Amino acid sequence: MNATPQRRFAIAGAGLLGRLTAWHLLRDGYAVSLYDAGDLDTPPAAAWTAAGMVAPLAETVVSERSVYEMGQMALDRWPGWLAELQASELWHQHGSLVVAHPQDGNELIQFRRDLADTLGEGALYQELDGSGIHHLEPDLTRFRHGLFLADEAHLDNRELLTRLLGAIRELGGECHAHTPVEVHPGEVTTPTGTHHFDLVIDCRGHGAKTNHPTLRGVRGETLHVTTNEITLTRPVRLMHPRYQLYVVPKPNGRFVIGATSIESEDRSPISLQSSLELSSALYTLSPAFAEARILEQGVNLRPAFRNNLPQVTLSDGLISANGLFRHGYLLAPAVVEHLLSEIRGHGDNPFADLLDGSAPRRPCRESE
Ligand SMILES: Cc1cc2nc3c(=O)[nH]c(=O)nc-3n(C[C@H](O)[C@H](O)[C@H](O)COP(=O)(O)OP(=O)(O)OC[C@H]3O[C@@H](n4cnc5c(N)ncnc54)[C@H](O)[C@@H]3O)c2cc1C
Structure with missing residues (x-):
């Protein structure tokens, strides 16, 4: 004993x-x-x-190689941990999509350069044209160029x-x-x-x-919206010179929208400007979001050294x-x-x- x-x-x-x-x-x-x-x-x-x-690849653009390497461990560990929790259905590994409107095409080029700077040439993404984007996300019809980061995942x-x-x-x-x-x-x-x-x-x-x-705390703001007018299977990042919108699909027609990373420890509610920017960027991603209902706004602080x-x-x-x-x-x-x-x-x-x-x-x- x-x-x-x-x-x-x-x-x-x-x-x-x-x-x-x-x-x-x-x-x-x-x-x-x-x-x-x-x-x-x-x-x-x-x-x-x-x-x-x-998202090890997309996050590498704003961080260093070790984040990518630790992220590879995450892609390996999460499915096993979720299976042990009997929650495998919370894990979705369908990649993620990075798109830009034609006038912001340089943002995609810069994204590719940043990836190559950190990970070297031959980084693990696929270039897509309009039909490739449409094939992955049939409800995204406005984009002619994008990148598909096939290994990335999201969870509920x-x-x-x-x-x-x-x-x-x-x-x-x-x-x-x-x-x-x-x-x-x-x-x-x-x-x-x-x-x-x-x-x-x-x-x-x-x-x-x-x-x-x-x-320090780094403020982040989100909107939660719901609509049945559009379906996304994977996170989509919209590159823009001033902000990078991300839209992450959640169960039951819900989407989490975010963009901002603000060097402030203010936890007060989302500003009107951020809310307008998030909503209008979302609308430019697809007008099908026009009738989406806003369920929630979120603000929190990311803990960072x-x-x-x-x-x-x-x-x-x-x-x-x-x-x-x-x-x-x-x-x-x-x-x-x-x-x-x-x-x-x-x-x-x-x-x-x-x-x-x-x-x-x-x-x-x-x-x-
Ligand atoms: C808007 C936004 C979007 C994000 N999106 C992503 C994403 O898509 N992917 C990703 O990988 N990361 C994302 N993050 C980052 C991620 O949320 C954080 O890195 C992560 O939550 C940090 O985990 P943690 O356990 O250290 O802290 P937290 O998750 O913040 O947990 C800390 C806990 O400690 C409690 N606490 C604080 N003080 C005390 C006290 N004195 N006594 C007792 N309890 C206390 C708090 O109430 C809280 O519950 C996002 C963050 C934000 C804000």
Whole structure:
């Protein structure tokens, strides 16, 4: 009989990293208490606001090669994790499409150049003409040139977060909603007192700013619309000199629209200008969106360090994982596997040096 007492972990933050880590640790047989400052069903997490694209190529245009490499791990890991969660239907790997109106054709050329700068010539995309675009997305009839990034994927991120919470509860995880915490090695402080654990894992995203002075929030805005007038099978990015619109299809005729990446920690509602830009860009993608109903506007802060790359910091009794920036779903598998291998004391993660900051870093491009 194994007489080793069960190790007790606290996880601060029930967003993307917190839920994934809790789920894995519970399956390993550890005791887990999960704390979030907000509601657990509709969390204030960036992960809830996110569009759920897993887009290593498209994101490489605004970041460095390691993001692409970690993204390849995501394409490999997500299908298996979702199968284990019995949620394979949330994963859609049909590629993504990048298009531009004829007057903005230079944006497509620049996109290709940026890809080649980071990944070399022969990057993994296919050039499309109007009929190629129409073949993939019959409802997009206005475009004559585009790029097809065949490996990319998207997932139903809100349903994923809901399923993860269900699995955590089923596995006996203790979940504390509306409980903001402060973290210290081996303890968390809640409004009602201090609680001791073998290990505290800080996954509070932008909420961990007091522990990470160089962490910043990068504002992102989204609109959720619904219409039955148009069907898209994959995320579509519309290149434009001032913004890059993305439209991600969700179940039941719902679409998430986003574009903005604003260097501001303001969480106030979407501005009229952003809302107009998003709506008019959406309309130029296809006039079939004209009668779409706006269901929701979303604003949240992407947690980012100065180099826009994630970081895992380890000390006795406290591990912190943060800085996933605009690549949460893309980088979470690499980050979570690194966290788990540190906790389990075994397992190799090819990105360990990068994530714990010991690898030399290449400068990264400014994001849009
Ligand atoms: C508009 C937008 C679109 C995006 N689209 C994509 C996309 O398509 N693909 C992609 O890969 N990434 C995308 N992202 C990025 C992604 O959402 C983030 O990188 C990811 O959510 C970060 O995960 P996290 O777990 O570190 O933080 P979060 O998901 O933000 O979770 C942090 C959690 O910690 C909780 N918390 C904070 N402070 C405390 C406290 N003191 N005590 C307890 N709990 C606390 C918060 O309530 C929250 O639930 C997008 C982000 C935004 C804003």
